[in-house]
Amino acid sequence: MLFDMDGTLVDSEKLWDVALRELAAEYGGTLSDFARRAVIGTSMAESMRIVHDDLGQPERDPQASIDWINARILELFRTGLRWRPGALTLLRAVRAAGIPTALVTSSGRPLVEVALDTLGRDSFDAVVCGDEVDLAKPHPEPYLTAARLLDVPIGRCVAIEDSPTGVASALAAGAAVLAVPAEVPIAPIDGVHQVESLTAADLELLAALLGEPPA
Template sequence: MLFDMDGTLVDSEKLWDVALQELAAVYGGVLSDDARRAIVGTGMVDAMRIVHDDLGQPERDVQESADWISARILELFRTGLQWRPGALALLRAVRDAGIPTALVTSSGRSLVEVALDTLGRDSFDAVVCGDEVDAAKPHPEPYLTAARLLGVPVERCVAIEDSPTGVASALAAGAAVLAVPAEVPLAPADGVHQMESLLGADLELLAALLNR
């Protein structure tokens, strides 16, 4: 099992909204809805470029903005991280069944370490962070790396995602995909089973996705 984090396991996209709009305000602007949607599921460097371009300030230093966002989101994660509906129950069912499980996220390691206080450090056999791969989602590398670390062929893995970027990454890697949209609608796609939430997801469904 390969789980995305933001918007999939935890309802953290709202916290990202807060941090991103605060950064835009520091720079004297307001982040547009289109830019916010484009950021969902991306890595930090790409996200900051989108912010700068949207504000008409492409000359700004990407790393400076990334450091600001990272510090602010760490504060928000420590106090406001909530599970998405059905996510905790499904994760527990997967772990109770002894299924190898990885967290595959575009977030950086420092942020993930804080999130693991909520998610549980024993909930995953492997963790792949956005700043620990050469190519971030939508490139397949994060999911290919996770499958390799688990010692499981990626074709025998189910990836659970919420964003177009994440879905594209998992599909490109060759995983079966269960999509649960959070902030951004997802268009129907071959190889993707879409649900409104994880409340109806169980081990039987995951097995059926692998056997398609």
Template sequence: MSATTLEDPLSSHHPAAVLFDMDGTLVDSEKLWDVALQELAREYGGELSDAARRSIVGTSMADSMRILHDDLGQPERDPEASAAWINVRILELFRTGLRWRPGALALLRAVRAAGIPTALVTSSGRPLVEIALDTLGRDSFDAVVCGDEVVAAKPHPEPYLTAARLLDVPIGRCVAIEDSPTGVASALAAGAAVLAVPAEPLPSRPGVHQLESLTGADLELLAALLVDRAGATG
């Protein structure tokens, strides 16, 4: 790939922007959420099932708490009170235990070095994201969209449409990088091509390319995703 191509991020060869999910995609934070959620379940006298935990991945805090309460057979509990408990605990865990996912830092650096705009698009709230940015780098993103800053959270397309608007790029020329079915659905509904790195394989869908991790993912792959998506819809 020529140097000229690398210097022109809005060319037909590169995405107009790369939109990164956070939890489970850039950082290995799902393990920290596991700790907090199980601790809360035990505080309520129960254990969170594996099925419920999988359902929680990628959802808003309100939905996560409803899933947890229903799984414990305690639907009457206040989601806001449970969310407040989780927020205190997860902030503690994020300050000490946040780690990069394999290949994530290298890909982010490659995208930034090429001059391609980037956004962080996460279901997590702003207070938690501010702590995560100490690890991710505050200059790593041209825009940040948090779950508590949109009207409709993932799987609604609003988070990804908001990111594209903030970056002033066409969403159809963006690649979103996600790990959860909820996030993939959000990005697809918005109109982005999707690179998924799920913990478990997702059902095959047009416009979604799956990898076990971001190790080895590069600019050529991101460009190819847009070409493949254009071919599938052309």
């Protein structure tokens, strides 16, 4: 099992919204709703490029903005991280069944370490962070890396994602994909099963996505 983090397991996109809009205000501007949606699921570098362009300030240093956002979001994660509906129950069921499990996120390692205080460090056999791969989502590298770390063929993995960017990454890698849209709608895609919430997902559904008979 390959779980995305932001918007999939935890309701963190609202915290990112706070941080991104505060950054825009710090720069004397207002982040458009279009730009806010566009950054969901992207790498930090790409997110800052989108934000800077949206503010009409493309000359700004992306790393300086990344450092600002990271510091602020760490504060928010420590106090306001909440599970998405059904996520904890599904994760516990997967772990109880002994299924190899990885966290595959575009967030950087320092932020993920804080999130793991909520998610549980023993909830995952492997963790792939956005700053630990050469190519971020929507490239397939994050999911291919996770499957390699689990020593499971990617075609035997189910990836759970909330964004079009993440879905594209998982599909390109060759995983079965369960989409659970959070902040951004995901257009219907052949081979991608969608649910409104992870309360509608269970081990039987995950097995079905891999073409396996129910247990």
